Amino acid sequence: MSPLRIDHATTTGDFSLDGQSWTVVNNVWVIGSDTDCLIIDAPHNLAPIVEMVAGRSVIGIFCTHAHNDHINQATEAANLFSCDILLHRDDLVLWDQTQTRPPSIRLVENGETITINDADATILHTPGHTPGGLSLYVPSLEAVFTGDTLFRGGPGATGRSFSDFPTIIASISSRLLVLEPETTVYPGHGETTTVAEEKPDLELWIARGF
Numbered sequence: 001m002s003p004l005r006i007d008h009a010t011t012t013g014d015f016s017l018d019g020q021s022w023t024v025v026n027n028v029w030v031i032g033s034d035t036d037c038l039i040i041d042a043p044h045n046l047a048p049i050v051e052m053v054a055g056r057s058v059i060g061i062f063c064t065h066a067h068n069d070h071i072n073q074a075t076e077a078a079n080l081f082s083c084d085i086l087l088h089r090d091d092l093v094l095w096d097q098t099q100t101r102p103p104s105i106r107l108v109e110n111g112e113t114i115t116i117n118d119a120d121a122t123i124l125h126t127p128g129h130t131p132g133g134l135s136l137y138v139p140s141l142e143a144v145f146t147g148d149t150l151f152r153g154g155p156g157a158t159g160r161s162f163s164d165f166p167t168i169i170a171s172i173s174s175r176l177l178v179l180e181p182e183t184t185v186y187p188g189h190g191e192t193t194t195v196a197e198e199k200p201d202l203e204l205w206i207a208r209g210f
């Protein structure tokens, strides 16, 4: 079995919430072997996702959360690749704001395992940025995919509807910063970081309130 690898692309489009809209650049991560892969978020443009999948079998589309900039290609991708959309039930309220629900949605819970060939990935419920925010920990890659929960330099935004700062801090401190220090953090926007780089700043984030 070939070892897992991580493919990456960025796509650009609009994020809309609370009646406002912003142009944003999203990361798309595809993790997998030579034969099978998992797509992490499906933002804005299907073409680079199809290119990264490169004919492999798609296990699913893992939605870190249901802000429209992370999911607006999910249904089309699920149809194209004949796979499920993995989502936490607490983000259905956000999903329903911008998308109709396809039958391919499969609701997942904290602690569930996704197996990619013989490598396990663990789903972590990391609410705060959104109620159903998810991260995905892949020990064999020393990687955690955090969506908009944890970025280089701090937590994701919590100033808009369905967000909560104490909740995101609880998620980050109890489920992300407890991972192995060398774990690389792959966020939904911007550059990667590591658990070791971010952990010392937790108290600073709490003190500043964002």
Ligand SMILES: [Fe+2]
Pocket (backbone or CB within 6 Å): 065, 067, 129, 148
């Ligand atoms: Fe977001």
